[in-house]
Amino acid sequence: MSSATMSAQDAENARINAENERLRRRATTRRRIGLGFSYLALILITILMLFPLLIVLLVSFTPNAITQTWPPKVIPSEFTLDNYIDLFGRLPIGRELLNTIVFAGAVTLISVFFDSLAAYGLSRVDFKGRGILLSVLIATMMIPSMALLIPVYKLLANMGLVNSYLGIIIPRMADVGGIFLLRQFFISIPKDLDNAARIDGAGEFRIFAQIILPNSIPAILTVGMFNFMGNWNDLLWPLIMTSRPETRTITAGLAMLTGHGSSVTPYGVVMAGALISALPLLVVFFFVQKRFVEGIAMTGMK
Structure with a gap:
């Protein structure tokens, strides 16, 4: 096999390896983006699920006079037992x-x-x-x-x-x-x-x-x-x-x-x-x- 043929084959192998590496990086990037969106969705869902419990907790320490005001306050100005x-x-x-x-x-x-x-x-x-x-x-x-x-x-x-x-x-x-x-x-x-x-x-x-x-x-x-x-x-x-x-x-x-x-x-x-x-x-x-x-x-x- 001539040196020119070997150089062409090496160049082709290098091109294939570079393409495979590019595809691997693209797949890894897509997977990380997908995981990021999944975690973000889970965090938002968790916040939505815990929000009513948080409201119950805050209102339970809020004076009754403040709970009757309108518009209601998410975070009360004072707390009480x-x-x-x-x-x-x-x-x-x-x-x-x-x-x-x-x-x-x-x-x-x-x-x-x-x-x-x-x-x-x-x-x-x-x-x-x-x-x-x-x-x-x-x-x-x-x-x-x-x-x-x-x-x-x-x-x-x-x-x-x-x-x-x-x-x-x-x-x-x-x-x-x-x-x-x-x-x-x-x-x-x-x-x-x-x-x-x-x-x-x-x-x-x-x-x-x-x-x-x-x-x-x-x-x-x-x-x-x-x-x-x-x-x-x-x-x-x-x-x-x-x-x-x-x-x-x-x-x-x-x-x-x-x-x-x-x-x-x-x-x-x-x-x-x-x-x-x-x-x-x-x-x-x-x-x-x-x-x-x-x-x-x-x-x-x-």
């Missing part, structure tokens, strides 16, 4: 928090247990009519909860369960949404594990307790988190079923702040109560957020 003092003077917050913990915690534990049992039967046990039963359960989700409110209340009132923990807990002891969510997760677990356990002499409940549940922790925590948040923030049902502070939840108590006949709503006091009510949920989510996101991502995968 009077709203929290007034809140504890108006409501038995400690008792209502305890009632809410009992209500939401008991409903979460009981409903997760029953939901997981039902989901196991609908996903791992073959029996006649399983598909029809699942269809009927899903169809019940289309019934408005308001349509069942009066019949359920009258039934519990006839049983003498108004103003009691049992009265607000019993109707929430199972949830079709939780059953469906857990069923979808249980389907993704290989059935070979069940068959191997049956060969070793394990019964259905042992398979459920020792195989299915340990492999379904993310989904169970997800369902539990949904149940806990939903019942913690529930207003209508506790407001109807409880009228005494001994059994009233904190959401029902906060609703009472605007029902004392005053034409001026104590926004600072209400926001102070809302902040106290939200703090336990933030703490719970902080500890289970990793499993919660994992359960959302994995549920329904096969």
Whole structure:
């Protein structure tokens, strides 16, 4: 091969390498720009999501006279603890928090247990009519909860369960949404594990307790988190079923702040109560957020 041919080939290789380097730099630049826009979008979304909580925090330390002014001030000119003092003077917050913990915690534990049992039967046990039963359960989700409110209340009132923990807990002891969510997760677990356990002499409940549940922790925590948040923030049902502070939840108590006949709503006091009510949920989510996101991502995968 002549020196002229080698020089031409070297020049071509150098040109190709330079072009590849240019394309690599362009791709890297585009990727960095894309990541920059993604991070910027995430920051903006985070600010938008945290903005209402920030407003609640600021208003809870704002004197009530300032909260009534127009236009409203995002950052108040002065801060006070009077709203929290007034809140504890108006409501038995400690008792209502305890009632809410009992209500939401008991409903979460009981409903997760029953939901997981039902989901196991609908996903791992073959029996006649399983598909029809699942269809009927899903169809019940289309019934408005308001349509069942009066019949359920009258039934519990006839049983003498108004103003009691049992009265607000019993109707929430199972949830079709939780059953469906857990069923979808249980389907993704290989059935070979069940068959191997049956060969070793394990019964259905042992398979459920020792195989299915340990492999379904993310989904169970997800369902539990949904149940806990939903019942913690529930207003209508506790407001109807409880009228005494001994059994009233904190959401029902906060609703009472605007029902004392005053034409001026104590926004600072209400926001102070809302902040106290939200703090336990933030703490719970902080500890289970990793499993919660994992359960959302994995549920329904096969």
